[in-house]
Amino acid sequence: MRLERNLDRALSRFRPSLVGITAYTCDYNSTLSVLREVKKFDANIHTAVGGIMPRCFRGLRPAACRCPLHRAVGRLLQGVCRLEGRRPERRRRPEYRPGQRRDSPDDGPGPVSKDLDLLPFPDRSLTRQYRKRYRDNMNNKTGLIMTSRGCPFRCSFCANWKIMGGKYLARSAESVVEEIAAMPEEVELICFADDNTLLNIRRAWRLVELVRERGIRKKFMMYARADTIVEIPTSWKP
Numbered sequence: 001m002r003l004e005r006n007l008d009r010a011l012s013r014f015r016p017s018l019v020g021i022t023a024y025t026c027d028y029n030s031t032l033s034v035l036r037e038v039k040k041f042d043a044n045i046h047t048a049v050g051g052i053m054p055r056c057f058r059g060l061r062p063a064a065c066r067c068p069l070h071r072a073v074g075r076l077l078q079g080v081c082r083l084e085g086r087r088p089e090r091r092r093r094p095e096y097r098p099g100q101r102r103d104s105p106d107d108g109p110g111p112v113s114k115d116l117d118l119l120p121f122p123d124r125s126l127t128r129q130y131r132k133r134y135r136d137n138m139n140n141k142t143g144l145i146m147t148s149r150g151c152p153f154r155c156s157f158c159a160n161w162k163i164m165g166g167k168y169l170a171r172s173a174e175s176v177v178e179e180i181a182a183m184p185e186e187v188e189l190i191c192f193a194d195d196n197t198l199l200n201i202r203r204a205w206r207l208v209e210l211v212r213e214r215g216i217r218k219k220f221m222m223y224a225r226a227d228t229i230v231e232i233p234t235s236w237k238p
């Protein structure tokens with residue numbers, strides 16, 4: 001709704017069966033008012049709330065379902081499949097060429113697998129109409145990508161490890177570069193929406209190699225710890 005501010009018009013045009021809202025704790029009141037507006041439009045629309053908030057949305061049922069962030073993907077998929085009266089499909093692990101390295105944790109296939117490589121890429125054609133307004137502070141046309149989730153560190157000022165249970169999951173560099181290569185051509189800046197992008201340093205440098213191999217020329221922006229920014233694996237040859 002940052003870009004599509006008229007909720008009623010959007011609901012009339014799209015006629016959704018499920019509305020999802022991302023919210024921080026400070027968005028509690030506006031989230032409730034959006035939920036009420038959705039239910040007023042059509043009480044049969046299912047609603048879900050996700051995002052970084054601790055317990056404040058606990059009382060929302062039956063207005064919305066909510067689940068912990070690190071389980072959200074699998075739970076949302078299961079919920080959508082249930083609405084459609086079908087079972088979640090078991091997706092196949094992507095194939096990579098022999099010799100390519102994969103550094104993702106491997107928790108086995110399945111709809112609630114933690115292997116982020118199994119998730120489909122976002123369908124950016126759905127947001128094409130808003131694209132010219134996706135800009136960073138420097139006015140670059142921006143494309144967001146999430147290549148990992150969580151962080152294993154325990155910085156006292158940070159909420160991440162409380163929310164994600166201190167877990168860290170990462171996509172393989174091969175999967176990340178495929179998604180970057182598939183970004184709309186007009187995107188100038190790739191913004192990594194990770195909490196700690198360079199944690200797996202081998203994966204980070206593998207990504208550098210693959211970006212160079214593919215001849216991708218974009219600007220990149222990411223959050224990373226200073227100690228990982230200066231680290232170069234001994235095996236890496238520029």
Ligand code: SF4
Binds near residue numbers: 151152153154195196
């Ligand atoms: S390294 Fe960054 S993301 Fe990880 S706990 Fe510390 S501040 Fe949070």
